[in-house]
Amino acid sequence: MTIAPARLSDPTVRAAVTAINAGDRKAFVDLLAPDATMADDGTDRDLQDWIDREIFTVRGHIEVRSESDGGRALVADYRNETWGEMRTAWRFTVENGRISRFETGQA
Structure with missing residues (x-):
């Protein structure tokens, strides 16, 4: 089962996942x-x-499987045109509504 981006707990992470899935680099x-x-x-x-x-020139897409740490840690199926699909972990550091760091890798 996946978690729809609109249902993610952290508003900044929600916006980031939405932007990635929309291919919206500027957002x-x-x-x-x-x-x-x-x-x-x-x-x-x-x-x-x-x-x-890894994201915007190769149509990156995140399907979130679970979230923790108030929505700032995700386990997701991530796919792009280079690597196909893999289970990944994402951790976002958010300060004042902006992402100051994110870490990703295979889960």
């Missing part, structure tokens, strides 16, 4: 703090390069 970037960072499988990556390569 996603607008949610990021100016100095936001991210990591993939435990390794820090260049955020702008990563979101283009």
Whole structure:
């Protein structure tokens, strides 16, 4: 069973998942703090390069399976045109309604 993005608990994470699934790079970037960072499988990556390569140029899509930590930690089936589909974990750090960091990797 999946959790519809509109039902996610944290409003910033809800907006981020909605933007990713809509392919709306601008909406996603607008949610990021100016100095936001991210990591993939435990390794820090260049955020702008990563979101283009792993999300927005390859039609990334998140189907959330569960949430915890007030909606800031997700387990989801993530798919894109490069890697296909895999079970992933996402953890968002949200400050003042903006994402200051997110970490993702295989779950």
